[in-house]
Amino acid sequence: MQRIVTRVAGEAGFYLAIAFFVVVTTFPFYWMLITSFKTNPDLYDVTNIPFWFNEAPTLEHFRYLFEQTLFARWLLNSLVIGLCVVAITLIAALPAGYSLARMTGRNGEALGIGIFLTYLVPPTLLFLPLSRIIANLGLQNSMWSLVLVYPTFTIPFCTWLLMGFFKALPPEIEEAAIVDGCSLFGAFVRMVIPLSLPAILTTVIFTFTLTLQEFVYALTFVSSSAQKPITLGVATDLVRGDIFFWGEIMAGALIASVPVAIAYNLLLDRFITGITGGAVK
Amino acid sequence: MVTIAEPGTKAASRFRYILDRRETLGAIFVAPAILYVLLLVGGPFLLAVYYSISAYTIYDPSWRFVGLVNFAQVIQNPVFLKTLGNTFLFTFGSQLLGLILGKFGAFLLMRPFAGRKIVRALIILPWAVPIALAAVAWEWMFDSLYSVINWSMIALGIIDRSDAPNWLGNPHLAMLCVIIVNAWRFFPFAIVIFLAGITSIPQDIIDAATVDGAGFWRRNYQIVLPLILPIVAVGLIFGIVFTFTDLSIVYLLTNGGPINATSVLAFQGFQVGIVSGDVSHGAAISLFMLPVLLVVVIIVLRFIRRREV
Numbered sequence: 001m002q003r004i005v006t007r008v009a010g011e012a013g014f015y016l017a018i019a020f021f022v023v024v025t026t027f028p029f030y031w032m033l034i035t036s037f038k039t040n041p042d043l044y045d046v047t048n049i050p051f052w053f054n055e056a057p058t059l060e061h062f063r064y065l066f067e068q069t070l071f072a073r074w075l076l077n078s079l080v081i082g083l084c085v086v087a088i089t090l091i092a093a094l095p096a097g098y099s100l101a102r103m104t105g106r107n108g109e110a111l112g113i114g115i116f117l118t119y120l121v122p123p124t125l126l127f128l129p130l131s132r133i134i135a136n137l138g139l140q141n142s143m144w145s146l147v148l149v150y151p152t153f154t155i156p157f158c159t160w161l162l163m164g165f166f167k168a169l170p171p172e173i174e175e176a177a178i179v180d181g182c183s184l185f186g187a188f189v190r191m192v193i194p195l196s197l198p199a200i201l202t203t204v205i206f207t208f209t210l211t212l213q214e215f216v217y218a219l220t221f222v223s224s225s226a227q228k229p230i231t232l233g234v235a236t237d238l239v240r241g242d243i244f245f246w247g248e249i250m251a252g253a254l255i256a257s258v259p260v261a262i263a264y265n266l267l268l269d270r271f272i273t274g275i276t277g278g279a280v281k
Numbered sequence: 282m283v284t285i286a287e288p289g290t291k292a293a294s295r296f297r298y299i300l301d302r303r304e305t306l307g308a309i310f311v312a313p314a315i316l317y318v319l320l321l322v323g324g325p326f327l328l329a330v331y332y333s334i335s336a337y338t339i340y341d342p343s344w345r346f347v348g349l350v351n352f353a354q355v356i357q358n359p360v361f362l363k364t365l366g367n368t369f370l371f372t373f374g375s376q377l378l379g380l381i382l383g384k385f386g387a388f389l390l391m392r393p394f395a396g397r398k399i400v401r402a403l404i405i406l407p408w409a410v411p412i413a414l415a416a417v418a419w420e421w422m423f424d425s426l427y428s429v430i431n432w433s434m435i436a437l438g439i440i441d442r443s444d445a446p447n448w449l450g451n452p453h454l455a456m457l458c459v460i461i462v463n464a465w466r467f468f469p470f471a472i473v474i475f476l477a478g479i480t481s482i483p484q485d486i487i488d489a490a491t492v493d494g495a496g497f498w499r500r501n502y503q504i505v506l507p508l509i510l511p512i513v514a515v516g517l518i519f520g521i522v523f524t525f526t527d528l529s530i531v532y533l534l535t536n537g538g539p540i541n542a543t544s545v546l547a548f549q550g551f552q553v554g555i556v557s558g559d560v561s562h563g564a565a566i567s568l569f570m571l572p573v574l575l576v577v578v579i580i581v582l583r584f585i586r587r588r589e590v
Contacts, residue, residue: 014389018400021386025404025469028418031429035421043427050429092317095310103307111311117578118318120518121326122526124547125571128554128564129328130321132339152321155314184306215413215529216547220555235413235533246421253414264409265402268473 029257036061036251043247061247070225071252074233077143078256081229082208084147089154089207094200096155097162098188102171112163119156123216126152131220145221146229150214154207161206161271165199166192202270209260230256332564339558351565360541361549361566368545368570371460372525378464379520383471390476408469416533419462423448423534452542455535459543462530467520474516478509514584518577526570546570 035043037057048054065071100112130149131140139145173195177187193200211229218232225237234252238245264271333352336345355361390401407415422429431445440446448454482505490504528547531537537544537552544552546569554563 014392014394017385017389018394021382021389022400022403024465025407028415028422028465029406029410031422032418046427046432050427050432088317092314096314099307099310102303111315113582115314115318118322120522120574120578121322122522122547122570122574124526124528124550125329125567125574126322126325128332128550128560128567129325131555132328132560133321133325149321151317155317159314184303209409213411213413215411219529219532220551231411231413235417244421246424246427249417250421253417257410257414260411261406261409264405268405 029254032250032254032257035246036248036254038247040247061245061251065248065251065255069238069248069252070228070233071230071255073226074228074230074237075255077228077233078212078230081143081146081150082211085150085154085211086204086207088147088151089158090200090204092151092155093158093162093203094193095188096159098166098192100159101163101166101169112160115156115159119153119160123153123214127216127220130217134221139221141222141224141227143222143227143229146211146214146218149217149221150211153214154210157210158203158207161203162196162199165196165202169195199270202267205263205267206271209263212256212260329564329567332561333568335561337561337564339560347561351561355562355565355569360544363541364544364546364549364566365569367456367541367543368525370456371463371531371543371545372521374460375463375467375524376517376520378460379467379471380517382464382468383475386468386472387475387479390472391479404472405469407466408473412466413529413533415466416462416530419458420449420534423458425450449535450539452539455539455543459530459534462534463524463527466530467524470520471516474512475509478512479505481512482508511584514580518580521577522574525573 034051034053037059038053039055039058039060042048042053042055045054096115100108100115102108103111134140134145134148137145137148139148169192173191174184174187177191178184182190212231214229215231215235218229219236222228222232225233228237230252234249234256238249238252331344334346334348336343336347386404390397390404421427425447428445428448430448431440434440435442435445446454448458486504486508487500490500495504526547528545528551531543531545531548532551535543537548546566550563550567552563553559553566557563
């Protein structure tokens, strides 16, 4: 009897701890969700129970977001920025990752570590000189400045990730292709790339989410509303005067968060393999 | 492939000869990435160093060399000293909290149970979702009037409506808030890193230790922890570097206030260098992040080298 009680108490404690973690991590998102569907009188009444609807839910905030603000434009900006950065990143990181994975000896190792370290150079150390460079290029206040700057962190990141993936690919595959008459370059294009498509897709999606998550460069370089990416627009542009319109802000944050959350969860395991690939192997 | 002697293929074969040499192709392959990084990370970095020892502002873009005057002026500013202290408090406070929560969470998620996949998906959210958006949600939760946290505490009878805390308006509470939000954002990453490390340990090592009579704690601290240390170190380095140089949480939640209580180096560099346009002093402030980053980098390199031996 004693043992059963201890066991049940242990189980209950375990699930309570799990519940605690889930509540801590998800509550702000639940709060986004419920705020974005509440009417304003419901939101701004301290006597209401905040956790649930006291009045009928409304789509008013979403309607406002798409009709009265530049929200749709920000979505489009983010899409364009993301796609361009993905293209630039792939062109540079795919061959670099492969080359570093196959490079033997001290040089390859040193270059790989060097690339990894540049990923650790923070935006807040570089934003001052970069803002001057962008001003000189005439790109200030334009989303194209972000297309130029974002590859500075996506290229190192993706090179590192792809290097981990390519290391796991046996070199015999290319050697076989070369024996069959392919050039080394041909082997890379015809054998290595098709065989690594899942890894490349992971890289593409992660690059895209990195561009969505970025805030510091966007804040520094882009101040005109029509050029802002979604994250910056929602976080800084939905305040009218000094008044925060929480319904709209939360609705915007919700829409921008969902795709990133899904992408991360689908690809998490592959991502972890890639990022720790250099560290464990 | 059958080679037919034609003028066109002759050029192609010479081209092919280049592409067949491993070293040449390898160099061509890394060149674009290295160039991009050199031009837009290496170059700006040197430029930042030069700004910090010049008298450059956006109104007077002179390149006049002034030596260490900017640094001397920055150090004498009491706001800067406060900022420096805040940065360390913010970084180590949130990393410590994040690591404790991360270790504990990983420990819970190691055990298989029904719905583990869903729980993991939910726990990962704070790290996945853009921090600027989550920070705005927290700002709304810390609202001076409609704070859901205060509402709950009043409803539970913990506090009275008349003395409900103004989370972001009180200097000490504001610091606590930015630390909590950053730890909240970081700890799912710590969980993932811990889990990745633990699952990479072959089960037979654990079994062998158990057979040899190692108890739970001994297995945990003398076998598991040393084995996962390289992965945890990488995770911690990411955490420290990105927290120490972060600006978005402070910018969005408190804007450095109240009265500079939550101002951190990156934020101060932004305020001085971008908002006020005093590029040289802003660069000097930002460069104070460098020694800490260097120490971190040296530790990583040591780690990697020791692993090789």
